[in-house]
Amino acid sequence: MKWFEISIKTVQEAEDAISNVLYDLGANGVVIEDDEIVKYPNSWDYIDENQFVKQNFAIVRAYFPESVNISELIFNIEERLKDVSQYLDIGEGRIEISEVDEKDWAEEWKKYYRPVEIGSIIIVPSWESYQATGEKIVVKLDPGMAFGTGTHESTALCLEAVQRYIKPGVDVIDIGTGSGILAIAAKKLGANRVVAVDIDDVAVKVARENAAMNNVDIEVKQNDLVFGIEEKFDIAIANIIADIIMKLAGEVKNVLKEGGLFISSGIIEDRLDDVLKSLKESFLDVIEIKKLNSWCLVVAKRK
Numbered sequence: 001m002k003w004f005e006i007s008i009k010t011v012q013e014a015e016d017a018i019s020n021v022l023y024d025l026g027a028n029g030v031v032i033e034d035d036e037i038v039k040y041p042n043s044w045d046y047i048d049e050n051q052f053v054k055q056n057f058a059i060v061r062a063y064f065p066e067s068v069n070i071s072e073l074i075f076n077i078e079e080r081l082k083d084v085s086q087y088l089d090i091g092e093g094r095i096e097i098s099e100v101d102e103k104d105w106a107e108e109w110k111k112y113y114r115p116v117e118i119g120s121i122i123i124v125p126s127w128e129s130y131q132a133t134g135e136k137i138v139v140k141l142d143p144g145m146a147f148g149t150g151t152h153e154s155t156a157l158c159l160e161a162v163q164r165y166i167k168p169g170v171d172v173i174d175i176g177t178g179s180g181i182l183a184i185a186a187k188k189l190g191a192n193r194v195v196a197v198d199i200d201d202v203a204v205k206v207a208r209e210n211a212a213m214n215n216v217d218i219e220v221k222q223n224d225l226v227f228g229i230e231e232k233f234d235i236a237i238a239n240i241i242a243d244i245i246m247k248l249a250g251e252v253k254n255v256l257k258e259g260g261l262f263i264s265s266g267i268i269e270d271r272l273d274d275v276l277k278s279l280k281e282s283f284l285d286v287i288e289i290k291k292l293n294s295w296c297l298v299v300a301k302r303k
């Protein structure tokens, strides 16, 4: 499978804002390369440090599946970069598109993936040997090309929340499971039935493999959000982008028991009000909002 690699040339101060924009537009992964390039003056006859021009430089690379509508995506990136540049110098902001082979970047990012500890949960890359100590709940993971390593703020927020909300015996649906990370954590925290859905067939395959590697019994299926699901759950978790959370707000009630919770994440701060409005319009009571850097998690309760 091929992927689109979108590279944006920018400056270090803007790299987080740009990577957030790319995640919010549905990137499966973002890699930041930054360095200070030292440019020498054209000529000098004595060494004066002040004459060295330090150029602040960063490239943000994001990966999107080949199936994406690339012209629409580029249009959206350009629009969002214009918004960011209203309040932040984004440097050149030049966008480049190329196609990369799945195996090339799947292997590349593995070099930087280390165990991630959030509360009592530790996410360990499957290729690392890790000796668990004490009471830690270990989730072994090979995310492959699916989103969900635990390093992104939106996943970290969910991992923290599930530890507080999942009680032994609850039924859970994980919508947009990606690598299966949240569904596996939910099961290990004592959930009863766990159903994990994703629209992407690569994610479904990866989540099944990760569930098997962790010896947990999870039903993973390919599905568009909760369409056609007739069961009811105590907790629905969705770490997807704001636009999809807003769409889901109107449908999630159909899969929640009375008093059930909707844990939503992947919401960039600028879109929080839109999401809160959709939840309110869908008669869900917001009981918690948490922020980590520019990302938000919202917990709402079905009346």
Ligand SMILES: C[S@@+](CC[C@H](N)C(=O)[O-])C[C@H]1O[C@@H](n2cnc3c(N)ncnc32)[C@H](O)[C@@H]1O
Pocket (backbone or CB within 6 Å): 146, 147, 148, 149, 150, 154, 155, 158, 175, 176, 177, 178, 179, 180, 181, 182, 197, 198, 199, 200, 203, 223, 224, 225, 239, 240, 241, 244, 266
């Ligand atoms: C940001 S990732 C989250 C992965 C993982 N749950 C985590 O927390 O790290 C969002 C996932 O939602 C999936 N997704 C996007 N739109 C969807 C839809 N309409 N129905 C189901 N899954 C969807 C994507 O394929 C992707 O795997």
